[in-house]
Amino acid sequence: MAIVLRISLHFLIFLYVSSISLSLAQDENNFIYNGFHDKANLSLDGIAEIHPNGLLQLTNLSRQEVGRAFYQFPLNFNTTNSSLSFSTNFVFAMVPEVNNLGGHGIAFIISPSRDFSRAQANRFLGLFNISTNGLSTNHVLAIELDTVQDPEFQDIAMNHVGINVNSMKSVASAPAMYSSNKGGENISLDLMSGNPMHLWIDYDEAEKLLNVTLAPTTIPKPNRPLLSTSTDLSQILLESMYVGFSSATGTLASDHYILGWSFNKSGPSQSLDVSRLPPLPRERKRKEKPSHMITIALIAAAFVWITVTGAAYILRRKKYEEIREDWEEEYGPHRFSYKNLHKATKGFKDTELLGEGGFGKVYRGILPSSNLQIAVKRVSHDSKQGMKEFVAEIVSMGRLRHRNLVQLLGYCRRRGELLLVYDYMPNGSLDQFLYSNEQPTLNWVQRFRIIRGVASGLLYLHEEWEQVVLHRDVKASNVLLDAELNGRLGDFGLARLYDRGTNPQTTRVVGTVGYLAPELTRTGRATTCSDVFAFGAFMLEVACGRKPIELQAQGLAEGVILVDWVSECWRRGAILDASDPRLEGNNYVVEEMVLILKLGLLCSHAIPAARPSMKQVMQFLDGDADLQELPHDNASFGASTSNEASDFMSFPFSQAYVPSSSMSSTDSILRVGR
Numbered sequence: 001m002a003i004v005l006r007i008s009l010h011f012l013i014f015l016y017v018s019s020i021s022l023s024l025a026q027d028e029n030n031f032i033y034n035g036f037h038d039k040a041n042l043s044l045d046g047i048a049e050i051h052p053n054g055l056l057q058l059t060n061l062s063r064q065e066v067g068r069a070f071y072q073f074p075l076n077f078n079t080t081n082s083s084l085s086f087s088t089n090f091v092f093a094m095v096p097e098v099n100n101l102g103g104h105g106i107a108f109i110i111s112p113s114r115d116f117s118r119a120q121a122n123r124f125l126g127l128f129n130i131s132t133n134g135l136s137t138n139h140v141l142a143i144e145l146d147t148v149q150d151p152e153f154q155d156i157a158m159n160h161v162g163i164n165v166n167s168m169k170s171v172a173s174a175p176a177m178y179s180s181n182k183g184g185e186n187i188s189l190d191l192m193s194g195n196p197m198h199l200w201i202d203y204d205e206a207e208k209l210l211n212v213t214l215a216p217t218t219i220p221k222p223n224r225p226l227l228s229t230s231t232d233l234s235q236i237l238l239e240s241m242y243v244g245f246s247s248a249t250g251t252l253a254s255d256h257y258i259l260g261w262s263f264n265k266s267g268p269s270q271s272l273d274v275s276r277l278p279p280l281p282r283e284r285k286r287k288e289k290p291s292h293m294i295t296i297a298l299i300a301a302a303f304v305w306i307t308v309t310g311a312a313y314i315l316r317r318k319k320y321e322e323i324r325e326d327w328e329e330e331y332g333p334h335r336f337s338y339k340n341l342h343k344a345t346k347g348f349k350d351t352e353l354l355g356e357g358g359f360g361k362v363y364r365g366i367l368p369s370s371n372l373q374i375a376v377k378r379v380s381h382d383s384k385q386g387m388k389e390f391v392a393e394i395v396s397m398g399r400l401r402h403r404n405l406v407q408l409l410g411y412c413r414r415r416g417e418l419l420l421v422y423d424y425m426p427n428g429s430l431d432q433f434l435y436s437n438e439q440p441t442l443n444w445v446q447r448f449r450i451i452r453g454v455a456s457g458l459l460y461l462h463e464e465w466e467q468v469v470l471h472r473d474v475k476a477s478n479v480l481l482d483a484e485l486n487g488r489l490g491d492f493g494l495a496r497l498y499d500r501g502t503n504p505q506t507t508r509v510v511g512t513v514g515y516l517a518p519e520l521t522r523t524g525r526a527t528t529c530s531d532v533f534a535f536g537a538f539m540l541e542v543a544c545g546r547k548p549i550e551l552q553a554q555g556l557a558e559g560v561i562l563v564d565w566v567s568e569c570w571r572r573g574a575i576l577d578a579s580d581p582r583l584e585g586n587n588y589v590v591e592e593m594v595l596i597l598k599l600g601l602l603c604s605h606a607i608p609a610a611r612p613s614m615k616q617v618m619q620f621l622d623g624d625a626d627l628q629e630l631p632h633d634n635a636s637f638g639a640s641t642s643n644e645a646s647d648f649m650s651f652p653f654s655q656a657y658v659p660s661s662s663m664s665s666t667d668s669i670l671r672v673g674r
């Protein structure tokens with residue numbers, strides 16, 4: 001009897017259990033995962049992975065990567081019976097590469113497809129690419145947790161939450177914060193704090209209202225949502241949709257995690273049980289405290305070391321002293337020790353001095369370990385302002401690779417100065433070939449190849465890399481020649497160091513007189529058009545063998561402005577008069593010389609929109625497009641001939657052209673201004 005009872009009890013339990021799993025299997029409209037154990041019916045994509053403890057990691061610190069996770073079954077959003085409402089909440093964490101410096105973000109998405117293989121990382125968060133962004137055929141709803149401010153998408157801040165429909169440009173967004181249930185005040189949150197945070201997304205079909213609510217995991221859901229936006233999803237959602245997450249890194253990276261996820265199509269989603277969520281990996285959760293400990297330990301160790309080893313060593317250490325901060329740990333491979341650079345350049349001896357550019361002295365060196373030839377630029381700089389951002393930027397610039405760019409190898413920091421390490425260019429800078437009597441002058445074939453090379457390097461910076469990079473100081477002295485006399489652009493992006501951190505309202509104009517576009521001196525805003533202007537001045541310089549602005553031998557304000565002179569030659573139908581007399585016996589290809597001179601004028605047009613893009617410049621140089629006849633009417637080339645820029649000439653002349661024998665016309669305003 002007892003046995004029979006026990007068997008039937010087992011049987012009943014079995015029935016009960018199997019009916020539960022049956023109902024779960026059939027009803028895919030709601031699920032809750034307090035941690036993603038046993039793969040949790042997610043399908044992963046990109047570099048996403050689930051840790052053994054159930055933590056879903058979408059991205060790690062690898063750059064330009066994407067990680068996605070979808071609930072593997074499609075959900076039915078039936079438009080005819082108005083069942084578009086849904087409710088979801090999840091807990092996420094973003095642990096940046098360096099305190100407060102990470103990217104790009106996480107998006108919760110509803111999409112008709114799980115295939116995003118053609119989508120891009122970085123600012124596109126793995127959802128779209130340049131050609132698909134904004135298309136109504138995407139049918140993608142995304143709630144983004146975005147930690148990078150992209151001007152291209154009119155992002156409101158670095159640290160924001162947005163509702164995006166088919167596009168990376170948000171239909172509604174707000175800085176990350178929540179409204180306290182007690183006082184009703186707004187409390188800011190830092191998405192990249194490294195701590196877990198809770199996000200709720202609720203859509204009500206009847207009200208057509210989409211609510212997004214953010215909070216720390218330590219408090220219940222706030223009553224007031226962060227975003228409450230009327231949205232009609234019936235135009236966006238299709239019958240069969242996937243739900244999930246997409247996350248991406250760019251030139252900056254963060255570890256992006258999802259700790260738990262609850263989703264419901266038939267009622268409010270149950271809130272996650274925070275106590276049951278998997279913990280984050282410990283070592284990178286919070287950086288400040290351990291690094292404090294390390295600093296203290298280091299100071300203590302240094303103290304002991306110093307007292308033991310005495311004054312001789314103190315002096316020696318001082319000699320090689322560097323500034324190294326916690327946030328630089330990540331850039332380890334790009335960091336050179338000062339001691340090595342000191343050795344490489346024989347103690348920055350004058351005999352090793354290669355030149356003095358706009359930003360500092362450049363020395364030749366040979367790295368003791370590898371015998372690699374390098375060039376070291378010493379830039380004096382007060383190291384507090386904007387240094388973190390700048391180092392992140394130069395490290396990302398170290399990834400720029402093009403045969404017409406001088407490769408940046410790394411950096412080192414000391415008190416009051418920054419050292420930048422570049423590939424060594426055995427033939428020095430182009431201006432020495434153009435103007436110095438010591439160097440043989442370059443023939444036309446070489447000059448044309450250099451112009452074409454520099455154009456292709458600049459095109460790469462403007463249009464072919466993952467981000468638009470402005471050079472901001474294109475000029476002959478920034479073009480270096482490698483062993484085969486190929487032109488390579490150097491010093492890109494360096495100008496930015498100087499207008500960061502300073503008052504944004506009074507952006508200083510950075511660049512070099514004679515190469516500065518008229519609008520740049522007015523607005524202070526550098527653009528690809530202002531780079532093209534400088535490139536135009538550069539082309540004329542190479543073809544004519546003259547500097548963009550030359551002082552007469554004894555004159556003060558009587559400068560010769562190259563653009564004016566070339567356009568004058570052109571107006572009287574004798575443009576070839578402008579060619580460099582040192583190209584002996586007019587030894588050049590006439591069509592090419594005419595092309596370079598005219599293209600130089602066109603790039604120097606006073607109106608930015610009238611200048612060609614670098615892509616077009618490249619097409620003209622390659623003969624893939626014909627340069628139209630230049631407009632003869634009231635076309636104004638250069639900075640001085642246009643009325644709107646008439647104030648320009650007085651500016652550089654009065655400020656930069658202080659008659660001083662030590663100052664060449666390629667000195668930058670910056671140095672004069674300081």
Ligand SMILES: *[C@@H]1O[C@H](CO)[C@@H](O)[C@H](O)[C@H]1NC(C)=O
Pocket residue numbers: 021024025026037038039040041
């Ligand atoms: C995954 O889905 C199947 C079918 O719906 C279900 O039987 C199973 O329990 C789910 N697994 C998890 C871990 O949720």
Ligand SMILES: *[C@@H]1O[C@H](CO)[C@@H](O)[C@H](O)[C@H]1NC(C)=O
Pocket residue numbers: 047049060061062
């Ligand atoms: C990130 O994850 C990918 C795939 O799991 C792995 O290949 C890569 O080494 C990881 N990168 C870092 C920085 O951990």
Ligand SMILES: *[C@@H]1O[C@H](CO)[C@@H](O)[C@H](O)[C@H]1NC(C)=O
Pocket residue numbers: 076078079080081239
């Ligand atoms: C959508 O809802 C309508 C009305 O309830 C129903 O007739 C139709 O079969 C549903 N469609 C799907 C694909 O379930």
Ligand SMILES: *[C@@H]1O[C@H](CO)[C@@H](O)[C@H](O)[C@H]1NC(C)=O
Pocket residue numbers: 076078081082083
């Ligand atoms: C709408 O139709 C779907 C599919 O037939 C069904 O699952 C859902 O319960 C229906 N919703 C309403 C509100 O009738």
Ligand SMILES: *[C@@H]1O[C@H](CO)[C@@H](O)[C@H](O)[C@H]1NC(C)=O
Pocket residue numbers: 118119129130131132
């Ligand atoms: C963007 O993605 C679409 C499809 O997803 C693809 O056809 C197109 O070639 C991609 N464009 C670029 C520039 O990658």
Ligand SMILES: *[C@@H]1O[C@H](CO)[C@@H](O)[C@H](O)[C@H]1NC(C)=O
Pocket residue numbers: 174184185186226
């Ligand atoms: C909180 O921010 C919202 C905008 O998101 C604003 O409307 C509201 O007035 C703010 N509340 C307080 C108390 O500052």
Ligand SMILES: *[C@@H]1O[C@H](CO)[C@@H](O)[C@H](O)[C@H]1NC(C)=O
Pocket residue numbers: 202203204209210211223224225228
């Ligand atoms: C959205 O927020 C508004 C304003 O707080 C509230 O009235 C509404 O009920 C919320 N809707 C949902 C679906 O949570």
Ligand SMILES: *[C@@H]1O[C@H](CO)[C@@H](O)[C@H](O)[C@H]1NC(C)=O
Pocket residue numbers: 030031032262263264265266267268269270
């Ligand atoms: C979904 O909503 C229904 C009805 O309110 C509720 O019974 C169920 O527990 C919810 N499921 C989840 C996972 O939130």
